Amino acid sequence: MKYCHYVTLNDGRRCVVRNAEAADAPEVLDVIQRTHVQTDFLRSYPNDMAIDVGQERSWLLERLESEREIELVGVVDGVIVGSAGVEEVGTTSKVWHRAELGISVIKQYWGNGIGGALIDACIACATAAGYSQLELQVVSDNARALALYTGRGFVEYGRNPRGLLSCVSGYQELVYMRRELDVPAVRVCTAVAER
Template identity: 55%
Template sequence: MRYAKAVLLTGGVELLVRNAVASDARALRETMQRTHAETDYLLSYPDEQSGDDEQEARSLVETERSDNEVELVAVVDGKIVGSAGITAVGSRRKVAHRARFGISVLQEYWGLGIGRVLMEASIDCARQAGYTQLELEVVADNERAVSLYRRAAFEEYGRNPRGYRSAAAGYQELVHMRLEL
């Protein structure tokens, strides 16, 4: 699935959201390492990131060729500052209508609207892929993210009070949200 869109953000910052490609592998891995170190709201810790640049490049090639999955990067001044993606919940017919959504942005770029643009791009891609439901999990204490998703019409459908076990904060409650497309 192909995607590319340029957007002018607050303060005149130009943002390009596009498919991640094989040549992005190293920069994307470095960005993921940083985003996962900067917040306790993401699924994994930096030391849990597996694979190397070559494996990441192969994965990006495969995702770029996919008709129903996408990995997007947010680029400012030639630098990858965030990423988002959609993945199929499964290939069986009973769940083929559902996709998962995830997003991360470098902390120094928070508050510029990059998360909103990445979310909108992911929603567009999910619709293009034919999904009728987009799902996510968000830490309940992550008020900025929960608010962003609610403004986009994601609805809460459940909670897991011990969804994450943070090394710093102990158990974190996860909010399950979905968007009908």
């Protein structure tokens, strides 16, 4: 799946939201490491991810060739400042309609509209890929993210009070959110269970 879109940020600069390419692997890994140090609201710590540049390059190539999954980057002044992706929940026919959204933006660029641009791109890509539901999880104390997701049409459908266990703040409550997409929920069954 291919995607490229330009947006004007709140500070007047231009941002391109595009596919992450294999050549972006070192910079994407750097963004992942930086964002995971800058906030306690993400699912993992930097040392939890034992991925090298070669593995990241291969993973990004898979996403470039996929018709259902995508990894995007936000680029400002030639520098990758955030990433987001759409990943299928599973491959079985009962969950074929569901995808998950993940996003992170370098703290220095928060509040400029990059997160919103990445989310809008993920919504467009998930819709184009035929998903009818896009899901995410967010820490309940992350008011900025909750406002951003709610403003983009995501609604809460549940909570897990012990969703994450942070070394900094202890248990963190996760809010489960979803957004229905304008895609008909049609899937041809390939097998019928015998009774």
